[in-house]
Amino acid sequence: MARSTLTRAEVLDAAALLVRQDGPGALTMRKLAAELGTAVTSIYWHVGNRESLLDALVERTVEEMGALAPSGRTPADRILSVARILRRELRERPHLIAMVHERGLTERMFLPAQQALVHEVHAAGLRGARAADAVRAIQFQTIGFLLVERNRERSPAQSPAENELWDPAAAPHDPALARAMARPADPERLFALSVRALVRSLLEPRG
Template sequence: MRHERGAQGGRGVEAAGLSREAVLDTALRIVEARGLAALTMRGLAAELGVAATAIYWHVGNRDALIAALTDRILGDFGDLAPPSPDAREEPAERIVGIGRALRQRIAARPHAIALLHEQGRTAVMMRPAQRALAAEVAAAGLDGERAATVVRAVLHHVVGFVLLERAVERGPEPRPGPDEVWRDPDGVDPALARELGRPHDPDALFEVSLSALVRGLLAS
């Protein structure tokens, strides 16, 4: 009886217009909320209120579904560019803008990024960012090996920053905390020790560190 009700529900939703895009949208929400392990064909069907056969009809098996999700996520990175492009900005400012946008996208979708990594598509994901950075580095007058170094350094900085943030976020509460670690300066300037013991703004740190990196590389 349960199977019959599911099948009837599936036909009802299909008649109401269940589409491949709706299936992918729901599957992606599951992955982004709970990770790839939480995505099952039966669970996806339940989420949509249809029979599992309806899912197979629209997207194929789970491997085909994951391949389609991978393409969808990659497409979301295809338009990576500095927000509100302004021709009056210096290349360094636009490069920082690209890095900022990339950090925001990666940080906002950790499970989706993990899916791309598991599928061996990380390099493809980074290509739009590489192209956008390459264009700005060329506008700054760099080419060849020196230009490639700037592009790679920016990408490493952005990805490394996000990974560290993620590790801190998911890790246990530090014991002792920074305030306790730096309570005794032990030869370090007391003012510096006090600052190191206080919470910091990761957004501000990202901006100042990436800007310094970019301007230093462009000027060197």
């Protein structure tokens, strides 16, 4: 039995879930209607045709990416929190982010994160070109780390694997390093480590 009531937000929520799970190719009006337990005509009434629906999803994704709430006691802490939020949000919705990029809205999507970073580098005393460089360096580090992370996740099984390449016998000069390199990388820890080091360098006073 079809649902008697349905909201536009519910349609977008269900559509976004389908895209996040299987990509935009999996989103059809018939499948969306089935997921919502309603008629296809009801979907059209709320969001228009499929292209209008995709446009609405893109617009909502841009808005959601702008909902940044930095946290921390110091500018450096808050900058790290912005980077972490940005990485998390990008990781959680790769198909939707790709749709934003295809429509030429990537720069607009990243603007709120840039503005949040500008606020914090200003709070740390940076101005002008140095502040702009800091904002871009942090943004590039965050996005670049994510791209490497995804590439590693998607790559085929490696042979020899990293733990085989870093057998302690192959690095007798530093067996502790070899043991550490043989263990799986911890992306969360490495991300925080790299961003903290970058931020510390960018914010340190210059004579």
